[in-house]
Amino acid sequence: MHSNIVEETDMKQFFSRPRALGTLGVLAFCAAFCTAFCTSTASAADLLAEAKASHVLRVANTQSSPPWSLLDDNNQPSGYDVAIAKEVGKRIGVPNVVFVADSFKNFVEGLKSAKYDLVMNDLTPTPERAKQVDFGDPYGVEDFRIFVRVENTDINGQATLKGKRVGVVTGSSNESWARAHLTDSDVRSYDNGGLVFNDLGSGRLDAVIISHFGGMKYANVNHLPVKEVGEPLIYQLSAPALAKGQPALLAAVNKAIAGMMADGTIAALGKKWVGANYDMVGTIAKARQQKE
Template sequence: MKQNGIRFALAMIMSFGIGSAAMADDSLQTLRERGVIRIANTQASPPWSYLGQDNQPAGYDVAIAKEVAKRIGVAKVEFIADSFKSFVEGLKADKYDLVMNDLTPTDERRKQVDFASPYGVEEFYIFVRDDNQDIHSIKDMPGHSIGVTSGTSNESWARKHMTTSDIRAYENGGLVFNDMAIGRVDAVLSSLFGGEKYKKVNNLPIKAVGEPLTYQLSAPAMAKGRDSLRDAVSKAIESMVADGTVDAVAKEWIGPDYHMTAGIKAALAELAEE
């Protein structure tokens, strides 16, 4: 029964915007002939995407995107930097062909763009300074300020579930941790390994508190009507899950103890039970 529920949840993620009389399109063939697929990411949200020491895009999403391009038969990837809040409009305006940067297939986004199969998942926690003695869980957040990255699903979640907190949105997800470290904001809502990455790289005096607040899946997004591209990307990701590629890439870019495919299955199971 649980496996059936997971399949249903996965189908729901992919099905929004697919008409019953959807006709085959040539979006995949066009990309193959062009030889280049344009993929958007922020290049400012490690471990998902950021600029490496060679000033080139790096990270989990970047590595997955390159492998997806290879498996769908497109020779080259052109990465385009953009912000979370611009991704949906960027797809609709044909600024790029895919978004692959920790983008969650929310109901609102599915009304505007299509999603392929999920390739990532996060557990979200509240982070505070090491010396904070007031905040131990979400129950302690009323009256306190919390930083989120503008346009992300964690901002949407905070505005829905933390209505008695002072929610402050940042264009640059990295700055929010720095502001918390120096006392400008009381807490940050972030993925566990995203927060831990900032803590380690920038030597910040911060910690995660309480229990995970939510799971958030990430999946490739594309403009509506590009069914052949969506189906090919989904097939590529599903093959990468099956052959161990997704877990191997996650261990390289996120950490040796993180099991990405197990987390994806858990998130889909939770979604199926809602």
């Protein structure tokens, strides 16, 4: 293992040669030394220990993607992911969970910059995201569908999206799926579901790919003339995300989720928030077996 600590004798030898290296060389060395030292120090921080010491677990979600994350009638975070996060906090020894509102496109950078400890908001563990952050075990799942205007009869499945204008939410897993699988479509990204559904309702888009629950929310709440068509395009798991280099926090979260799977907590919360007939545990198992 190579250390980021520069030996004192090496430092003395370096700074004894300023004429040979010049002022810019000295400054460059100092910048590199500081970057390496600060990075090493930051990565050494144990977020689980810090959360226990401060008695606060910071969890990010959008607070605008029901039934997973929303604001209730008292303007407080609520929903399936919120309930799961609160239970995780209790089981890892940090029952005071503070929710931080953010958007999907900011989640990865928010974790990397220590803006929050966890992201729990219907976030799918994709290979691209896993290069930058770690994911715990899945605790949720949903199916992604195609939504079109009610009078549309041309689009009824993935094959009929060729050449069509398809809206997705920026930074979401439906965007990454669409760009990978709909190469013959005009895929357009929007900052949030409200905007993308407004354009579908007004005819500026031919279709939208979004979760069943998200799509039904925008259709019903905004009274838009849209409908869901075709079979699910894909089942997508949701899992807690956290910064890399946090083995203690990752292990604690996974242990909490395993316990919630075993004792029926996840099944009960799924029925409460997603639907009385929704088999969260069984659908998670189905999603883990699927192949894209």
